[in-house]
Amino acid sequence: MTVAVVQFGGSNCDRDAVRALSHLGVDAERVWHEDGLPSDVDGVILPGGFSYGDYLRAGAMAARSPIMDDVRATAEAGTPVLGVCNGAQIGCESALTPGAFTTNASARFQCEPVHLRVENAETPWTAAYDEGDVIEVPIAHGEGRFEISESKYDDLVADDRILFRYCDSAGNITDNANPNGSRGNVAGITGESDHVAVLMPHPERATLPDLGRGTDGQGVLSAFA
Numbered sequence: 001m002t003v004a005v006v007q008f009g010g011s012n013c014d015r016d017a018v019r020a021l022s023h024l025g026v027d028a029e030r031v032w033h034e035d036g037l038p039s040d041v042d043g044v045i046l047p048g049g050f051s052y053g054d055y056l057r058a059g060a061m062a063a064r065s066p067i068m069d070d071v072r073a074t075a076e077a078g079t080p081v082l083g084v085c086n087g088a089q090i091g092c093e094s095a096l097t098p099g100a101f102t103t104n105a106s107a108r109f110q111c112e113p114v115h116l117r118v119e120n121a122e123t124p125w126t127a128a129y130d131e132g133d134v135i136e137v138p139i140a141h142g143e144g145r146f147e148i149s150e151s152k153y154d155d156l157v158a159d160d161r162i163l164f165r166y167c168d169s170a171g172n173i174t175d176n177a178n179p180n181g182s183r184g185n186v187a188g189i190t191g192e193s194d195h196v197a198v199l200m201p202h203p204e205r206a207t208l209p210d211l212g213r214g215t216d217g218q219g220v221l222s223a224f225a
């Protein structure tokens with residue numbers, strides 16, 4: 001499988017994603033957004049970073065790059081697409097996934113390990129875990145507060161499209177364990193189809209054992225293996 005890691009001006013987690021995928025035995029290559037998506041890719045990652053300096057809204061400008069038409073088309077054809085952090089913001093801004101990531105409740109950039117509870121283990125991104133598992137993965141964002149209308153949130157819950165919620169180390173979903181004030185402690189969701197997903201925490205930063213951040217993120221990226 002070859003995964004395209006799409007690089008925009010200001011992306012900065014593209015190399016990390018390639019390294020993490022390589023560690024899992026997955027071929028990955030960085031693709032500059034102006035070059036368009038190669039037609040034969042088997043997966044796409046929209047990586048983290050500060051595309052276009054987070055001007056306007058994080059992800060808003062990258063979402064308007066023509067490559068996002070290619071990403072949408074390949075997603076509609078069934079190719080797995082994952083947006084991580086800034087990539088998650090781009091995913092929502094592109095309507096690959098519903099809702100929006102807005103300024104953290106703290107109004108500060110937060111970089112810290114968090115606990116996540118696996119809500120639905122029957123997706124490619126969570127099949128390596130069991131429902132209810134608690135994993136530890138870092139966050140690093142200023143605009144990670146997931147917001148969505150009440151009715152669309154209810155739809156996400158009803159359709160089992162919430163992948164992970166922020167929790168404490170015992171798996172309790174509490175306000176104290178919600179690092180950014182996200183609705184329902186949501187940390188990651190799927191699109192209309194399970195093979196499209198966005199999440200604010202960084203699984204690629206918890207994949208390489210040498211980084212000392214644990215390897216709990218491997219399960220997410222193993223969707224591409």
Ligand SMILES: NC(=O)CC[C@H](N)C(=O)O
Pocket residue numbers: 047048049050051054058084085086087109140141142143144
């Ligand atoms: N690590 C990231 O991708 C950061 C995302 C975005 N720049 C933010 O601060 O919210």
